[in-house]
Amino acid sequence: MKIGYFTERPYRWLPEEEILKNHAFFAVSNRLYDRDKAADDYNYYLDENCYAEELGFDLVALNEHHGNPFCMGSVMNVEAAILAKMTKRVKIVLIGNPLPVIKHPLRMAEELAEIDLISRGRLITGWVRGAGSEQFFNNANPAYNREMFNEAHDFIVQAWTRPGPWRYEGKHFHYRHVNPWALPYQKPHPPMWIPGVISPETVKWCAEHRYPYIGLGTMLGPTCDLWDYYADEAAKQGYQASSENFGYLIPTVVAETEDKANAIAENFVYGGGQNAFSAPEYTMPPGYNSKAAIRALAKQPTGSWLGVSGEKMQQHMHDGETPAVDYKEVHRKLVAGLDKVKRNYQVIAGTPKTVIPKIKAILNILRPGVFIMFSVQGPVSNEDRKASMRLFAQEVMPALHEHAKAIDLRDPFQRTPGSVALSAGVSRAPVSDRSPLKELGLR
Amino acid sequence: MTNWTLETVKAAGGADLAMIKGGSGKPLLIFHDELGFPGWMTWNETLAHERTLLIPLQPGFGKTSRIDWIMNYRDLGGFFSQVLREMRLDPIDVIGFSAGGFIAAEMVAADPKIFSHMVLVAPMGIKPVQGEIMDMFALTIRHHLRATVADPEGTPEFAKIYGGQMTPEQFEAFEDARSETARIGWEPYMHDPSLPYLLRGVKTPTLLVWGTRDRVVPRGCIDAYKNVLTGAVVAQVEGAGHRPEIENSVEFERVVRNFLAA
Numbered sequence: 001m002k003i004g005y006f007t008e009r010p011y012r013w014l015p016e017e018e019i020l021k022n023h024a025f026f027a028v029s030n031r032l033y034d035r036d037k038a039a040d041d042y043n044y045y046l047d048e049n050c051y052a053e054e055l056g057f058d059l060v061a062l063n064e065h066h067g068n069p070f071c072m073g074s075v076m077n078v079e080a081a082i083l084a085k086m087t088k089r090v091k092i093v094l095i096g097n098p099l100p101v102i103k104h105p106l107r108m109a110e111e112l113a114e115i116d117l118i119s120r121g122r123l124i125t126g127w128v129r130g131a132g133s134e135q136f137f138n139n140a141n142p143a144y145n146r147e148m149f150n151e152a153h154d155f156i157v158q159a160w161t162r163p164g165p166w167r168y169e170g171k172h173f174h175y176r177h178v179n180p181w182a183l184p185y186q187k188p189h190p191p192m193w194i195p196g197v198i199s200p201e202t203v204k205w206c207a208e209h210r211y212p213y214i215g216l217g218t219m220l221g222p223t224c225d226l227w228d229y230y231a232d233e234a235a236k237q238g239y240q241a242s243s244e245n246f247g248y249l250i251p252t253v254v255a256e257t258e259d260k261a262n263a264i265a266e267n268f269v270y271g272g273g274q275n276a277f278s279a280p281e282y283t284m285p286p287g288y289n290s291k292a293a294i295r296a297l298a299k300q301p302t303g304s305w306l307g308v309s310g311e312k313m314q315q316h317m318h319d320g321e322t323p324a325v326d327y328k329e330v331h332r333k334l335v336a337g338l339d340k341v342k343r344n345y346q347v348i349a350g351t352p353k354t355v356i357p358k359i360k361a362i363l364n365i366l367r368p369g370v371f372i373m374f375s376v377q378g379p380v381s382n383e384d385r386k387a388s389m390r391l392f393a394q395e396v397m398p399a400l401h402e403h404a405k406a407i408d409l410r411d412p413f414q415r416t417p418g419s420v421a422l423s424a425g426v427s428r429a430p431v432s433d434r435s436p437l438k439e440l441g442l443r
Numbered sequence: 444m445t446n447w448t449l450e451t452v453k454a455a456g457g458a459d460l461a462m463i464k465g466g467s468g469k470p471l472l473i474f475h476d477e478l479g480f481p482g483w484m485t486w487n488e489t490l491a492h493e494r495t496l497l498i499p500l501q502p503g504f505g506k507t508s509r510i511d512w513i514m515n516y517r518d519l520g521g522f523f524s525q526v527l528r529e530m531r532l533d534p535i536d537v538i539g540f541s542a543g544g545f546i547a548a549e550m551v552a553a554d555p556k557i558f559s560h561m562v563l564v565a566p567m568g569i570k571p572v573q574g575e576i577m578d579m580f581a582l583t584i585r586h587h588l589r590a591t592v593a594d595p596e597g598t599p600e601f602a603k604i605y606g607g608q609m610t611p612e613q614f615e616a617f618e619d620a621r622s623e624t625a626r627i628g629w630e631p632y633m634h635d636p637s638l639p640y641l642l643r644g645v646k647t648p649t650l651l652v653w654g655t656r657d658r659v660v661p662r663g664c665i666d667a668y669k670n671v672l673t674g675a676v677v678a679q680v681e682g683a684g685h686r687p688e689i690e691n692s693v694e695f696e697r698v699v700r701n702f703l704a705a
Contacts, residue, residue: 136581143626281583287622291615 001363001404002411003397004059004093004372005052005389006249009045010270011069012379013037017327019271025070026133026278041072042079044382049083051386053090055393059124061093061249061372063195066101066130066137070277070377077111084119092119093372095195095214095249096126099156100148101138106175108152109159112190113182121185126193126214127153129202133278135285143287146201148172160189191412193247193370198222199293200229207233207241210418212370214247217274220345220365221443223248224432227366235428240420242431243409247370248362251377253349254391255384264388265342265349267378269334344442352395359396360403361440366432369411371400445491447483449506452499455525461506463498466491471703472527472535472558473498474543477567477579477628478588479505479620481604486692490699497532499523503623505616515627516542516568517635520549524557536703538562541660541685542624542633548668552641560703563668564652565685567633569642571663572670576633579659580625584617585609593656593684600689642671649675650702654683654690676702 013034022028049060060083064076073079080092092115102108116123129149135142151170158168164179184190195214196202206213207230215223227246234241251268255261268274277283341347348358363371373392375385422428437443447465454460463480465487471494475481480500487496502522503509513519523546527533537558539547544566550557567576579587588605592598595605609617624633649672653665669675678698680687688695 139630141625141629142580143622143629281581281586286580286618286625294615294618 001243001368001401001409002058002091002370002413003400004061004249004370005049005057005375006061006063006095006372007045007048007375007385008063008065008070008377009041009072010377010379011038011072012041014069014271016271016331019069019276020325020327020330022279023272024276024279024282025271026068026137026282028069030067038072045072046079046082046086048382048385048389049090050086052389052393053087055389056397057090057373057393059091059093059370059372060087061095063095063128064098066134068133068277077108077115080115080123081111081118084115084122087119087122089122091122091124093124093193094126095193095216096128098128098130098134099152100145101130101134101140102152103138103140103148105152105155105173106159106178106180109156110180110182112156113160113180113184116184116186116190117182119185121190123184123186123190124193125190126195128195129199129288131278131283132285132288133282135288136282141287142285144172145288146290150205157189160184193412195249196226199290200226201290201293203230204233206230207245208237210234210237210239210245212245212247212412212417214249214370214372215366215368216249217251217346217374219442220362220440221434221437223366224434224437227431231428231431234418235422237418238422238424239418240422240428241417242415242420242429243367243369244412244415244417246366246368246431247372248366248368249372249374250345250359250362251347252355252359252373252388252392253347253376254352254355254388254396255349256351256387256391258350258354261349261351261355261388264376264380264384265347266335266338267376267380268341268347269338270378272330272334273377345440352391355392355396356399359400361436363400363403363409364407364433365436367407367409369409369414371404445483445488447487447491447496452526452530455522455529456510458502458510458522459507460502460526461500463500464495466493466495468492468494470495470497470532470535472532472537474523474537474539474546475501476541476543477620477624477633478591478604478617484600484603484689484692486688486696486699489692489696493700494536494703499526501620501623503619503626505619509623509626513627515635516545517549517553519627520546520553524550524554527557533557534559536560536562538564538699539566540564540688542567542628544568545628545633545635548638548642549635551645551647552638555645555647558647560648560650562650562652562699562702564687565654565657565660566651566664566668567628567660568635569639569664569667569671570631570634570636571661572666573663574661576661576664577659578632580621580629584614584621587621588617590658591685592690593654593658593682594690598686598690600692601686604689639667639671642668645672646674647672648702648705650698651675651677652680652687652695652698653677654680654685654687656682657685659685678702 065071231241544563545568683690
């Protein structure tokens with residue numbers, strides 16, 4: 001199993017009240033932007049990723065969001081390019097580039113090829129559709145999001161593998177002269193891992209392409225459902241899905257004491273946390289979700305990654321006038337809600353001693369080949385962030401590696417995803433183990 | 444109460460076009476707005492006493508399947524022009540509401556003889572000379588719906604469109620309409636920069652209707668249309684919002700009937 005480090009690179013200098021007043025991170029005015037502090041933090045986060053390499057993480061993962069203090073990675077490829085030069089060993093995982101939002105797949109193919117070349121083949125590139133709010137920020141037509149995603153992906157693979165020059169006349173993209181003089185270091189191209197939350201179409205697409213699917217903090221029971229769906233689709237493609245096809249990323253904080261870990265973990269709900277990523281009108285732009293996804297949302301009533309939830313859908317349908325808000329009370333409720341989130345294994349916080357069994361339980365249930373620690377959000381000091389990373393790497397990670405070996409969790413480098421053939425008529429093997437869920441009080 | 448039916452018309456290129464048909468008399472084509480056909484209202488009933496109302500349900504809005512090659516309002520106008528020719532209905536009188544007005548304007552720009560009378564109610568389609576067309580996609584569905592009338596609580600027929608609690612089925616229907624509208628109208632947002640140039644010289648008798656408290660389409664859109672359709676008549680409905688046909692149906696019916704009879 002590979003273990004990775006991930007941070008949203010939060011903008012840490014925004015008073016919580018500003019986010020609560022806006023009911024979301026997205027659309028908080030950039031009049032509050034402090035250029036000096038941002039400059040410090042861009043540099044700090046790059047150093048932090050180098051520190052992850054130094055501590056022994058196998059991967060550092062980056063992502064991208066637009067117009068949102070929740071995540072400072074507005075142009076992730078810039079950071080990836082710098083890390084390609086600053087680091088020596090660690091793999092750089094992009095989860096991922098929002099293809100329909102960028103709207104320029106040829107440029108994307110060139111940028112990623114350069115990163116792969118500079119890093120000498122350490123790039124793992126992933127694709128996303130872009131959050132709902134990003135469709136507004138980039139004026140990307142949400143009704144064509146899926147079509148543009150598929151077309152851009154197919155084009156990039158061609159641009160990397162088909163000798164040029166050639167001409168491309170697609171539906172959404174058109175190029176007169178495709179012949180990039182920056183081709184990836186890895187042949188035929190870098191591995192692709194796809195992060196996801198709820199969309200069944202994405203899961204199916206991943207299985208069809210034999211790309212590992214990275215669950216982004218989804219609840220354990222529904223994640224088992226997603227895994228099963230992937231494995232069923234994989235079986236249709238004639239292969240047995242296994243740990244190399246799955247990754248899982250979960251908010252994690254480790255500290256010297258339980259109290260300190262819990263206090264730091266409160267920052268996962270700073271300003272409302274994931275649920276306050278964007279207001280309902282920006283979370284679900286028209287045409288962005290398929291009917292199947294909307295129906296799946298209705299069954300997932302509470303918040304999940306980036307606040308995409310049935311709750312948001314209900315607000316779309318029934319929201320009324322906004323009442324006056326007592327921000328201290330809102331904060332208190334958010335922190336109180338965190339206990340439930342922790343009980344549900346949606347946030348892991350504690351000392352190394354208490355964190356290890358929790359993550360082992362996750363590994364037993366989901367059997368991922370990739371586990372990614374999602375570092376804390378909110379205004380947490382550099383020292384506390386680094387202490388959490390250090391304790392995780394030095395005291396938790398060895399135990400996880402050992403456990404993964406014991407339960408045979410192979411990563412995508414140990415066994416190529418999609419390489420285990422499944423004969424027609426043979427039932428597929430299970431890809432998760434739900435039996436511990438009940439004992440943990442989960443479904 | 445007039446009987447109206449939902450029929451399926453074999454339309455241009457083999458598409459099955461769902462169409463509401465009701466009333467008697469000379470045909471009157473109606474293009475519903477970007478949220479879809481809201482139901483048979485008082486103004487439909489009144490006009491149906493003297494005209495046969497033909498209300499095609501826009502492709503992609505649920506009842507009629509999405510047609511992939513239609514990628515903008517000009518394509519959609521071209522599609523409906525083909526339908527009219529195949530049904531031998533042109534020239535015909537038309538009323539277009541909001542984005543439905545955009546469709547009618549695209550059709551008349553391509554074929555100035557396709558309509559004998561044209562009523563555009565708070566039409567989108569041309570960039571307003573002042574103000575902005577409200578960004579309905581950046582609103583929750585409920586806020587969008589409520590913004591279409593000046594006084595939701597004081598507009599009894601508004602309850603027919605949105606009567607309080609929205610069911611998942613209603614949500615899906617509105618989502619269908621908003622998705623298809625986004626697909627063909629996202630950028631440039633609900634207008635076509637060349638439309639005003641193509642409308643120059645069109646002599647079709649035109650009535651532009653606008654509610655003085657319209658929050659969706661600013662008066663600047665009416666002025667932009669009036670700049671190119673120089674013979675157009677403007678009828679303002681005092682105090683109404685974006686749906687004068689239900690907010691003040693008496694006044695709406697009066698101005699429309701007078702215009703169509705002229």
